[in-house]
Amino acid sequence: MSQPIEDTEITSATLQHAEAISAKIDAAIKRDPSEFRVLTGDRPTGNLHLGHYFGSLRNRVKLQREGVETWLVIADFQVITDRDGTGPIKERVHSLATDYIAVGIDPDKAVIFPHSQVPGLNELMLPFLSVVTDAELRRNPTVKAELEATNGRPMSGLMLTYPVHQAADILFCKANVVPVGKDQLPHLEQARVIADRFEARYGHPAGQDHPVFPRPQALLSEAPSILGLDGTKMSKSKGNTIEIGMSADETAKRIKKAVTDSDRHITYDPEHRPEVSNLVLLTALASDRDPVEVAEEIGDGGAGTLKKVATEAINEHMAPIRARRAELEADPSYVDGVIRRGIERANEQANATLHEVLESLQMSY
Numbered sequence: 209m210s211q212p213i214e215d216t217e218i219t220s221a222t223l224q225h226a227e228a229i230s231a232k233i234d235a236a237i238k239r240d241p242s243e244f245r246v247l248t249g250d251r252p253t254g255n256l257h258l259g260h261y262f263g264s265l266r267n268r269v270k271l272q273r274e275g276v277e278t279w280l281v282i283a284d285f286q287v288i289t290d291r292d293g294t295g296p297i298k299e300r301v302h303s304l305a306t307d308y309i310a311v312g313i314d315p316d317k318a319v320i321f322p323h324s325q326v327p328g329l330n331e332l333m334l335p336f337l338s339v340v341t342d343a344e345l346r347r348n349p350t351v352k353a354e355l356e357a358t359n360g361r362p363m364s365g366l367m368l369t370y371p372v373h374q375a376a377d378i379l380f381c382k383a384n385v386v387p388v389g390k391d392q393l394p395h396l397e398q399a400r401v402i403a404d405r406f407e408a409r410y411g412h413p414a415g416q417d418h419p420v421f422p423r424p425q426a427l428l429s430e431a432p433s434i435l436g437l438d439g440t441k442m443s444k445s446k447g448n449t450i451e452i453g454m455s456a457d458e459t460a461k462r463i464k465k466a467v468t469d470s471d472r473h474i475t476y477d478p479e480h481r482p483e484v485s486n487l488v489l490l491t492a493l494a495s496d497r498d499p500v501e502v503a504e505e506i507g508d509g510g511a512g513t514l515k516k517v518a519t520e521a522i523n524e525h526m527a528p529i530r531a532r533r534a535e536l537e538a539d540p541s542y543v544d545g546v547i548r549r550g551i552e553r554a555n556e557q558a559n560a561t562l563h564e565v566l567e568s569l570q571m572s573y
């Protein structure tokens with residue numbers, strides 16, 4: 209009994225539905241955080257920047273401080289979905305974990321782990337693949353968009369099936385909440401379909417009265433998306449980012465070179481003035497203010513004043529995070545220890561889940 213997965217164009221109806229669920233979860237977390245387990249994560253492809261920080265990391269820290277158990281997957285296998293090599297992967301994994309801790313994730317409570325080190329998680333891929341069809345994977349809009357971004361690269365088997373692997377990231381630890389951006393909604397839908405179909409086909413062997421997997425829901429973060437300093441998408445490869453770990457000087461230099469426009473009067477108008485509005489927004493986020501107010505205050509001060517104000521606000525906001533980051537970098541064995549403990553806890557959990565899964569499949573001998 210398998211329901212067909214919807215053609216998952218991210219329509220505004222889909223988005224509205226996801227936003228409504230997201231708001232409900234938000235309220236439920238405030239009532240009782242102990243009912244939730246969050247899993248989310250990142251690919252270790254480069255240094256994290258302010259887009260990640262204001263778009264998702266800050267929200268993860270907030271959730272953890274509200275008392276939600278937090279699991280962070282460092283998705284190292286996802287690096288090779290569309291690349292020929294892994295690059296300086298070890299350093300990047302370490303740097304990602306360092307960023308997490310520097311921005312305020314509590315390493316004593318969170319489970320931070322690279323999924324390559326968790327065989328039980330990876331093994332879930334096999335039964336999960338049995339409940340999906342190649343047609344539904346091929347129409348996954350996120351996979352399509354990522355393939356298009358590779359400029360003519362053929363679809364690898366891993367690229368096609370990585371939403372299934374990502375479902376394993378989420379389901380192995382029975383996470384029920386996944387804070388993500390809207391680009392990841394199709395993956396969450398796929399993970400729910402996998403949980404449901406697994407239950408329908410293999411669930412309820414003798415003695416088991418609850419589903420093996422919960423249905424994970426997306427928690428959409430409110431933070432608006434942030435552009436790069438040239439007004440295009442902020443991207444590690446374009447040199448248009450401000451990285452979390454950058455120095456104050458480097459930040460000032462990057463902002464000085466940021467693209468603006470010729471209108472001296474500063475306004476917050478993301479649609480018509482994306483570059484200027486982006487700097488206004490970053491300033492507002494960094495100083496916890498309203499962007500319209502920030503723009504009004506600068507008024508006729510022009511791009512020069514805007515850049516000065518933006519630089520000050522960002523550097524001030526980031527100073528304690530950068531100081532913490534520098535401390536962590538001075539003692540790499542500390543972060544290594546956090547990762548090692550994360551791997552241990554992830555393996556305990558993955559082995560327990562795999563055991564249940566094999567029981568459901570009647571494959572225990």
Ligand code: TRP
Pocket residue numbers: 247248249250251281283286374377378386388392
């Ligand atoms: N695909 C996500 C990204 O590129 C990273 C990721 C991997 C993830 N596994 C996950 C996100 C599980 C949420 C849940 O950003």
